[in-house]
Amino acid sequence: MQGISEPAPRSAPQQIPLSSPLRWLARGWRDLNETRFLGMLYGGIFVMMGLSVHWMYSTLWQMTMGLTAGFFLMGPFFCCGVYELSRQRESGQSPDLLASLFSWRRNTKSIAFFAAVLTFLMIVWARVSVVIFALLSPHEMPNVAGVIEQILSLSNLDFIVVWAAAGSVFASLAFALSVVSMPMMLDRQCDTMEAIFRSVRALWLNPGVMLLWALMIVLLIGTSLVFFLPLLAITAPLIGHATWHAYKDLLE
Numbered sequence: 001m002q003g004i005s006e007p008a009p010r011s012a013p014q015q016i017p018l019s020s021p022l023r024w025l026a027r028g029w030r031d032l033n034e035t036r037f038l039g040m041l042y043g044g045i046f047v048m049m050g051l052s053v054h055w056m057y058s059t060l061w062q063m064t065m066g067l068t069a070g071f072f073l074m075g076p077f078f079c080c081g082v083y084e085l086s087r088q089r090e091s092g093q094s095p096d097l098l099a100s101l102f103s104w105r106r107n108t109k110s111i112a113f114f115a116a117v118l119t120f121l122m123i124v125w126a127r128v129s130v131v132i133f134a135l136l137s138p139h140e141m142p143n144v145a146g147v148i149e150q151i152l153s154l155s156n157l158d159f160i161v162v163w164a165a166a167g168s169v170f171a172s173l174a175f176a177l178s179v180v181s182m183p184m185m186l187d188r189q190c191d192t193m194e195a196i197f198r199s200v201r202a203l204w205l206n207p208g209v210m211l212l213w214a215l216m217i218v219l220l221i222g223t224s225l226v227f228f229l230p231l232l233a234i235t236a237p238l239i240g241h242a243t244w245h246a247y248k249d250l251l252e
Contacts, residue, residue: 013180013202016249021213021242024249028086028242032234035085035095039237042081046236049075050229072119076111076182080104082240083183090244103186110185110192117192118174125170132163175214176203183247202250213246 032039049071084103085095104111136159179202181195203210217239224231 013198013205013250015205016209018208018212020209020246020249021216024213024242024245025216025238027245028238028240031086031089031241031244032238034089038095038097038100039082039085039241040233041097042078042240043233043236045078046075047230047232050225050232054229068122072122073115076115076118077104079182079240079243080111080186082237083186083244086241086244087187090248107185107189110190110195111182113192114178114181114185114195117177117196121170121174125167128166128170129163132166133159136162175210176200179203179210179213180243180247180250183244184251187247198251206250 053068053071080103081100084100085097088095088100177196177199179199181192181199184190184195184198185192220235220239221232224235
């Protein structure tokens with residue numbers, strides 16, 4: 001039948017050089033610069049999120065978990081804006097902030113479901129943290145404030161070791177699910193499970209590259225969170241732009 005074309009074939013994850021994360025960061029910085037640093041608007045949103053969590057914890061810690069869960073639900077939608085700015089630059093379009101703000105509407109259901117998956121992981125991890133605290137801490141009635149106090153004070157090494165080991169499992173799972181999922185859902189409008197499968201497959205084929213990339217993310221974002229939160233206005237969009245290029249390298 002004439003006039004009917006077959007759908008474009010899906011690209012499969014491929015192996016890439018170990019130096020790729022450095023190239024992604026360089027390309028991410030170029031995108032940040034050539035899009036007139038519009039990505040810093042999204043970075044500013046993440047700074048406000050961090051300040052909100054800090055204020056909530058210091059004034060009404062019981063509400064911290066709910067606020068953090070809400071941020072996990074909203075975060076992927078804000079990330080889409082950074083990916084969209086990179087997509088615009090790559091396709092030769094002028095940076096359009098308004099279009100990037102609503103880019104998630106191209107694949108709302110899949111992105112929303114993925115945000116729910118990340119939120120579920122965060123809630124489960126929070127519950128596991130409290131259980132570990134209850135088992136290994138001499139204090140009664142574990143709560144979020146008590147858990148964080150134990151982590152920061154280094155007063156209970158058994159708890160810290162077990163907590164860090166369990167946390168690394170959850171962090172690795174979340175990273176495996178999200179390496180290329182978000183930019184893929186935005187770019188190709190695929191469903192959530194296909195994006196997750198290809199993300200896990202990309203990590204499986206490139207464990208060394210992905211480990212280096214994860215360490216770079218932890219270094220940049222972690223340094224901003226711990227030492228100077230406003231720095232997140234630059235490091236967050238930089239990682240976002242770089243993630244777009246990670247997606248392109250891994251799947252194309």
